[in-house]
Structures are given as C-alpha cells and as structure tokens.
Amino acid sequence: xxxxxxxxxxxxxxxxxxxxxxxxxxxxxxxxxxxxxxxxxxxxxxxxxxxxxxxxxxxxxxxxxxxxxxxxxxxxxxxxxxxxxxxxxxxxxxxxxxxxxxxxxxxxxxxxxxxxxxxxxxxxxxxxxxxxxxxxxxxxxxxxxxxxxxxxxxxxxxxxxxxxxxxxxxxxxxxxxxxxxxxxxxxxxxxxxxxxxxxxxxxxxxxxxxxxxxxxxxxx
Amino acid sequence: xxxxxxxxxxxxxxxxxxxxxxxxxxxxxxxxxxxxxxxxxxxxxxxxxxxxxxxxxxxxxxxxxxxxxxxxxxxxxxxxxxxxxxxxxxxxxxxxxxxxxxxxxxxxxxxxxxxxxxxxxxxxxxxxxxxxxxxxxxxxxxxxxxxxxxxxxxxxxxxxxxxxxxxxxxxxxxxxxxxxxxxxxxxxxxxxxxxxxxxxxxxxxxxxxxxxxxxxxxxxxxxxxxxxxxxxxxxxxxxxxxxxxxxxxxxxxxxxxxxxxxxxxxxxxxxxxxxxxxxxxxxxxxxxxxxxxxxxxxxxxxxxxxxxxxxxxxxxxxxxxxxxxxxxxxxxxxxxxxxxxxxxxxxxxxxxxxxxxxxxxxxxxxxxxxxxxxxxxxxxxxxxxxxxxxxxxxxxxxxxxxxxxxxxxxxxxxxxxxxxxxxxxxxxxxxxxxxxxxxxxxxxxxxxxxxxxxxxxxxxxxxxxxxxxxxxxxxxxxxxxxxxxxxxxxxxxxxxxxxxxxxxxxxx
Numbered sequence: 174x175x176x177x178x179x180x181x182x183x184x185x186x187x188x189x190x191x192x193x194x195x196x197x198x199x200x201x202x203x204x205x206x207x208x209x210x211x212x213x214x215x216x217x218x219x220x221x222x223x224x225x226x227x228x229x230x231x232x233x234x235x236x237x238x239x240x241x242x243x244x245x246x247x248x249x250x251x252x253x254x255x256x257x258x259x260x261x262x263x264x265x266x267x268x269x270x271x272x273x274x275x276x277x278x279x280x281x282x283x284x285x286x287x288x289x290x291x292x293x294x295x296x297x298x299x300x301x302x303x304x305x306x307x308x309x310x311x312x313x314x315x316x317x318x319x320x321x322x323x324x325x326x327x328x329x330x331x332x333x334x335x336x337x338x339x340x341x342x343x344x345x346x347x348x349x350x351x352x353x354x355x356x357x358x359x360x361x362x363x364x365x366x367x368x369x370x371x372x373x374x375x376x377x378x379x380x381x382x383x384x385x386x387x388x389x390x391x392x393x
Numbered sequence: 394x395x396x397x398x399x400x401x402x403x404x405x406x407x408x409x410x411x412x413x414x415x416x417x418x419x420x421x422x423x424x425x426x427x428x429x430x431x432x433x434x435x436x437x438x439x440x441x442x443x444x445x446x447x448x449x450x451x452x453x454x455x456x457x458x459x460x461x462x463x464x465x466x467x468x469x470x471x472x473x474x475x476x477x478x479x480x481x482x483x484x485x486x487x488x489x490x491x492x493x494x495x496x497x498x499x500x501x502x503x504x505x506x507x508x509x510x511x512x513x514x515x516x517x518x519x520x521x522x523x524x525x526x527x528x529x530x531x532x533x534x535x536x537x538x539x540x541x542x543x544x545x546x547x548x549x550x551x552x553x554x555x556x557x558x559x560x561x562x563x564x565x566x567x568x569x570x571x572x573x574x575x576x577x578x579x580x581x582x583x584x585x586x587x588x589x590x591x592x593x594x595x596x597x598x599x600x601x602x603x604x605x606x607x608x609x610x611x612x613x614x615x616x617x618x619x620x621x622x623x624x625x626x627x628x629x630x631x632x633x634x635x636x637x638x639x640x641x642x643x644x645x646x647x648x649x650x651x652x653x654x655x656x657x658x659x660x661x662x663x664x665x666x667x668x669x670x671x672x673x674x675x676x677x678x679x680x681x682x683x684x685x686x687x688x689x690x691x692x693x694x695x696x697x698x699x700x701x702x703x704x705x706x707x708x709x710x711x712x713x714x715x716x717x718x719x720x721x722x723x724x725x726x727x728x729x730x731x732x733x734x735x736x737x738x739x740x741x742x743x744x745x746x747x748x749x750x751x752x753x754x755x756x757x758x759x760x761x762x763x764x765x766x767x768x769x770x771x772x773x774x775x776x777x778x779x780x781x782x783x784x785x786x787x788x789x790x791x792x793x794x795x796x797x798x799x800x801x802x803x804x805x806x807x808x809x810x811x812x813x814x815x816x817x818x819x820x821x822x823x824x825x826x827x828x829x830x831x832x833x834x835x836x837x838x839x840x841x842x843x844x845x846x847x848x849x850x851x852x853x854x855x856x857x858x859x860x861x862x863x864x865x866x867x868x869x870x871x872x873x874x875x876x877x878x879x880x881x882x883x884x885x886x887x888x889x890x891x892x893x894x895x896x897x898x899x900x901x
Contacts, residue, residue, distance in 0.1 A: 192820070192884035197891050201883050275894040287850035290886065292893045295845045320729065320868035320901055321845030352899045 205269030211310045212328025220258035295319045296345040411551035415484035428542035429473040505559035515695035590677040598738035599670025601715040698732040706867040707839040729868040758826030758838035759819030764876045772809035841892035843867045
C-alpha cells in the first residue's frame with residue numbers, strides 16, 4: 174500500500190478482488206414491481222397526440238405553401254413518432270420499481286438500462302405529479318427529491334401512489350429526526366413569506382409544490 | 394481597506410455591539426446601486442448589449458436611438474433604486490430576516506443556526522470605496538441564499554460572527570430545537586491558520602499548469618504575420634535563420650517554425666498563468682474556524698469563503714507532470730453550493746491533513762482496481778467511425794490523400810491504452826475513489842455516506858458484454874465508474890446503500 178505521503182499512485186499494486194458483499198442485501202435479487210398496465214396506454218395516447226399534431230401541422234403547411242414538400246416532412250415525423258412509440262412500449266414493459274425497508278429503486282430504459290436507488294435517509298421531498306393524460310387513466314407519478322437529484326416513478330395507480338408517498342414521508346421524516354447529531358442540524362429550507370399585505374396571509378411553506386407535496390425537512 | 398483577519402488568540406464571538414448593529418433593519422450602501430445595475434446588465438447579456446452597441450454605431454447616431462438609450466438608462470436606474478430601497482436585512486430573535494424585491498416584496502426568514510457560511514468578497518470597486526459584499530449560504534440552498542452587494546466591513550463581519558455564534562450554540566446544546574433569546578456563545582475558539590501559500594508557491598503552481606492560454610494568444614498574431622510590418626520583419630529574420638539551418642527546405646522550415654511558435658506560446662502561457670495565479674490567490678490562507686473552514690485570498694479581488702465541514706462532499710486533486718515532479722497538486726474541496734475551496738500548490742501532507750479534518754481519516758483513498766480493457770476498444774471504435782466519415786467526405790475534395798486522416802486511429806489506440814493503464818478506482822468501507830489521467834491527472838474521493846442517489850446503468854455496448862456503470866451522486870457532483878463488470882457494479886451499489894442506510898450522521 175502506498176505511504177500516506179505518496180500522491181503518485183502509478184505504483185499502486187493492482188488487485189481485482191471481488192467486492193465482499195457477504196451478508197449485504199442484494200438489490201438485483203429482488204423482484205421489482207411492474208408499473209400499472211394502463212401506463213402503456215398513457216404513453217400511447219401521448220404518442221398519438223404528438224403524431225396528430227405533426228400531421229396537422231404538415232397538412233396546414235402544405236395547404237398554405239401549396240407544395241407537397243411539408244407532407245413529406247410530416248410523413249417522416251409520423252414514422253419517427255411511431256418508432257419512438259414502439260420503443261417506449263418495450264421500455265414500459267421493462268419499467269419497474271421496488272420499495273424496500275430503507276430505499277426505493279426504479280428500473281427503466283430501453284437501449285440503456287438503468288436502476289436508480291434513493292435511500293429514505295436522503296429523501297428531502299416527496300411529491301405526486303399527474304399529467305392531463307395520467308388523470309384520465311387514474312395514474313400518477315411519484316417523485317423523490319434529494320440534495321443530489323431525484324427519481325420519478327411513473328405509472329402508479331393513484332391510491333398506490335398516495336400510499337407510497339405517505340410511507341416515504343413517514344420513513345424519511347423518522348430518519349431525519351433520528352440523526353445522531355443535534356436535530357436542529359437537519360437540512361431545513363428557510364420559510365419564504367409572500368408579499369406583505371394589510372390582510373394576514375398564512376405563510377407559504379417553501380417546500381410545497383403545485384401537486385400534493387410533503388416537506389419532510391420542515392423547519393423545527 | 395483590507396479584509397480584517399481575526400487576531401490570533403483573541404475571542405471571535407459576536408459582541409453585544411454586533412447584535413445591536415444588526416438589530417435595526419439595514420440597507421446596503423448606496424454604492425450597491427452600481428452593482429445592482431451591473432447585475433441587471435449581466436442578466437440582459439453582455440453579448441446582447443454588445444450587439445446593440447455595434448448596431449447603434451454602424452447605423453449612425455439618430456435622435457430616436459439617443460432617446461431609446463436615455464430611456465433605457467433611466468429604466469435601469471429606476472429599477473436599481475427600487476431594488477436598493479427594498480433590500481433590507483435585520484437580525485431579530487435569532488432569525489435573519491431579509492426583505493427584497495422590486496415588483497413583489499419577498500421576505501426571507503432564515504433561522505441563524507441554519508446559516509452555514511457567510512462569504513465576504515471585496516472586488517476592485519469595493520476596495521476603492523472600502524466596502525465588501527457578503528453572501529449567505531444555508532443548508533437547503535444550492536447557490537447563495539442571498540447576496541448583499543455592498544456593505545461596510547464591520548456589518549459584514551458582525552453578521553458572520555452572529556451567525557457563527559448561533560451555529561456553535563445550537564450544536565453545543567443537544568436539544569436546541571428552538572433557541573429562544575440570546576444564547577451566550579458556548580465555545581470561543583480563535584481561528585487557527587491551517588495553511589498558507591506564499592507568492593513563490595503560487596507562481597510555481599501557475600507556471601506549471603498546462604499553458605493553453607499562450608496558444609490562444611499567439612495564434613492570431615502568427616496568422617497576421619504578413620500584414621503587420623513589424624511582425625513581418627521579425628518573421629523574415631526568423632525565416633532567414635531557419636533557412637540557414639535547414640538548407641532552405643520548405644517542410645523543414647515549417648516544422649522548425651511550428652516548434653518555435655509552440656515553444657513561445659508555452660512560455661507565454663506559463664507566464665500569463667503564473668501572473669494570474671499569484672494575483673487571484675495572493676496570500677491564500679486556509680483557516681479552521683469554530684464552524685468549519687474559511688479560505689481568504691486575492692490581490693485585486695479579495696475573496697473570503699467559509700463553509701462548514703459537512704458541506705464538503707468530495708476531495709478532488711489535479712496536477713500536471715511537472716507539478717507531480719515538484720511534489721505538489723491542486724487540491725479542491727467540493728462543497729455543496731457554489732463555493733468550492735481550491736488550494737493550488739498543496740503538498741501530500743496538506744492533502745492528508747485536510748482529509749483528516751473533513752472526512753475523519755488521513756489514509757490515502759483506495760485506488761487498486763481497473764476498469765475493463767473495453768475502454769480502449771470503445772475509444773478506438775468511436776474515433777474510427779468519425780475518421781471514416783470525415784475521410785469519406787474529404788475524399789471528394791482532396792482525393793486519396795484524405796486517407797492520411799486515418800492515421801489518427803492508431804494514435805488514438807496508443808493514447809487510449811495509456812489512459813486505460815493510468816485509470817484507477819477503488820472502494821473500502823468508507824470511501825470510493827477514482828483517478829484518471831491524460832496530460833493532467835485527476836483524482837476524486839468521496840465518502841460512501843455522501844451518496845444521495847446511486848445508479849447502476851448499462852449502455853447498449855455494456856449490456857452486450859456484461860459490463861455496467863455505477864454512479865454515485867452527491868450533493869455537489871458525482872463519481873461514476875464506467876465499463877466495469879456488472880457484478881462488481883452491483884456490489885458497489887449494495888455496499889454504498891448499506892453505508893448510507895446504517896450511518897445516522899447528517900451529511901450536508
């Protein structure tokens with residue numbers, strides 16, 4: 174092993190031992206939960222909307238410019254949208270999530286496969302997002318925010334999403350309060366109050382957002 | 394007026410006058426108008442303004458343009474005035490209350506013990522009028538929570554002391570959920586100087602950097618060579634000397650001249666960087682304060698950045714071969730927020746010492762693993778595709794001599810093999826680290842518990858070969874190891890998750 178004084182690691186002994194995971198929980202051995210089957214339909218509807226817009230724009234352009242060229246572009250756009258939709262369909266079949274005792278993982282990707290994991294101890298903010306199409310099908314997306322990025326689990330049934338949100342909020346809040354150093358050292362965002370007006374307004378919690386959000390690091 | 398340094402051995406707690414000073418709402422100095430206007434202009438975009446100016450000048454000065462310019466200037470003035478008038482700050486009952494806003498009034502309430510750092514800077518203009526700017530960071534903010542553009546040094550220092558006291562007091566009492574009243578400062582520890590950089594150190598650090606700057610400055614000069622008479626004279630002189638050496642051969646002459654130009658650019662670049670380093674980091678000093686670290690530096694622009702220890706997310710070092718040969722590196726403490734703490738000219742002992750302070754261990758980071766050799770294949774494959782495409786395109790213009798471009802492929806193979814040989818990573822129970830090098834070597838280490846999101850991903854290329862990339866995202870950047878065995882990547886992930894989920898210490 175190098176002496177502490179050496180920053181020239183060129184002479185570091187090369188080892189390639191397998192990393193010891195005896196007794197550690199292995200994520201890849203767990204079975205992930207697939208998303209709600211309706212989510213595939215949500216994405217298909219979105220693709221259909223995009224295709225319709227492309228075709229209409231191309232047609233309008235063709236009529237206005239009275240040439241056939243925009244129609245070619247429209248056809249190409251249509252093909253692209255369809256290919257993307259097929260890829261999305263395959264991807265949606267592979268998408269899955271897993272809630273364990275201490276973290277939430279989300280698996281996604283078609284060409285590039287990715288599994289992202291957020292430990293409850295790092296969750297700062299949990300929120301539920303619903304797009305217009307999601308609402309029609311009764312689905313929602315659960316977003317977990319940390320200080321270093323976020324993950325978003327789409328295609329959950331609304332009630333499942335709400336349950337998960339409560340679960341994550343409770344767990345993360347409990348963990349925040351159990352931190353070893355002074356509890357007042359937890360990450361808290363300052364309150365931002367709205368414009369000073371003659372009438373008294375309730376202070377707006379800075380961590381709330383347009384959907385239904387739960388701020389876990391509420392000012393003590 | 395220099396930035397005040399706390400005298401060694403003296404108590405640096407906030408005094409009652411500090412609290413009194415901040416007890417009434419204060420405005421910035423009127424000089425802040427200039428900075429506010431400047432900030433507004435910067436946001437509009439210097440390029441836009443420059444383009445507008447060019448347009449105005451080339452299209453001639455008409456009355457309409459003058460009126461527009463005057464109206465614009467007045468608008469900016471009014472906006473700056475309003476902004477200055479509205480911006481007030483006051484410390485009351487252990488809370489810092491900042492009121493600001495032009496259109497809508499915004500009131501920001503920050504509990505004092507959440508303030509993690511108060512950075513005090515003194516730009517050139519500030520020095521002329523004897524003021525400073527202060528920016529406040531809190532635990533929940535990625536950038537500065539807010540910035541006071543221009544106030545006097547006394548007020549800025551008072552603010553810093555008051556915030557530091559509140560932080561020390563709250564961490565001293567275990568259940569200080571809500572600190573009411575004026576808690577007396579629990580521990581008064583004088584700031585301790587950890588390390589300094591002399592101008593000699595800085596000059597050496599600057600001179601041994603990669604002198605890219607020199608090339609950028611010399612290239613247009615050389616291009617203009619024939620047009621500028623004076624330069625033409627020098628060029629002719631050099632040309633005749635070169636001709637005598639190479640016996641008048643054209644390619645020999647070009648090569649010699651090219652070498653001369655590159656050498657001159659390197660020297661010039663080194664000089665430029667040396668000056669820049671010395672001026673920017675004049676009197677660079679790192680202090681250990683009661684609540685963390687503080688770095689002060691600067692000759693023209695004085696800066697003072699402070700940060701708590703916990704905000705440091707990673708330790709990064711970077712050095713060039715000459716710097717390594719001389720035995721020092723540029724050490725950067727990557728912190729949550731904008732103010733990374735950079736320390737050029739650091740020796741290995743400095744790195745170990747800071748690592749001990751910030752991460753609790755002085756042992757060097759683990760760097761005993763390699764990524765797979767597919768890295769070389771991937772690099773060569775990518776460059777081959779690009780080279781083939783470009784050669785094919787050029788073939789239509791230049792003919793078969795375009796094939797010479799394909800020589801870049803074996804060159805890339807050699808370079809990539811070298812890079813692969815120098816690329817390392819590793820992890821132990823506490824940290825994960827990586828190191829890579831081409832002309833400049835870069836190492837990064839971060840404790841496992843600083844991970845916020847852990848990702849194992851596979852590109853199409855990796856999937857077909859059973860490889861994967863593991864990526865550990867911290868609050869300030871990430872550390873990713875690509876092209877490793879998938880089993881190893883998943884094991885790293887599980888190790889990191891285990892560390893995060895069993896360690897109850899806060900990491901921000």
